[in-house]
Amino acid sequence: GQNIDQPTEMTATEGAIVQINCTYQTSGFNGLFWYQQHAGEAPTFLSYNVLDGLEEKGRFSSFLSRSKGYSYLLLKELQMKDSASYLCAASHQAGTALIFGKGTTLSVSS
């Protein structure tokens, strides 16, 4: 089967660091994606991990452990505009559809 779990909501303050966790169980696994989605808008790509380890991109980093079926998205120096839903998604084969978690709604306050 396929199952992706992530927390429903998280809150943080401006300037802080927040870690959004994601665990996955998929039949076959190719890679793990993170997307950001503002309310009513399209998801936008943030990161992709296929190998174990940390991928850093500016204020955002993503980590993957294939053996543990675990990933996290790390957001540093939080800004108000980072308030959004963060979607974890797994692909089980390149070129196939993504299986999404329900998303984590992050609220950043001043």
Add this chain to the structure above:
Amino acid sequence: DSGVTQTPKHLITATGQRVTLRCSPRSGDLSVYWYQQSLDQGLQFLIHYYNGEERAKGNILERFSAQQFPDLHSELNLSSLELGDSALYFCASSGAGTDLKGTFGSGTRLTVV
């Protein structure tokens, strides 16, 4: 502008009706994926087309169908609409090879009343 165009942006229709949602992929992309996003669910994969052929089906109801045309645009047909079909419908397109992430269109918000 992501390069993926979805029309219409908003659609309000009555129960029992039929609607067609349209998606034009990014130039050069051969794959089109359709997703449904309702309030209580995450993005649910519906169907995938590659170069005109159906590649995979997800949680797509029998009342729903799709196709991809020779010019690579795709249409999602929703019939016998129910209140529960109210949702955001996204399409995403991707190219071959290394373009794994897909690029999403801005979505069609369907409201069934």
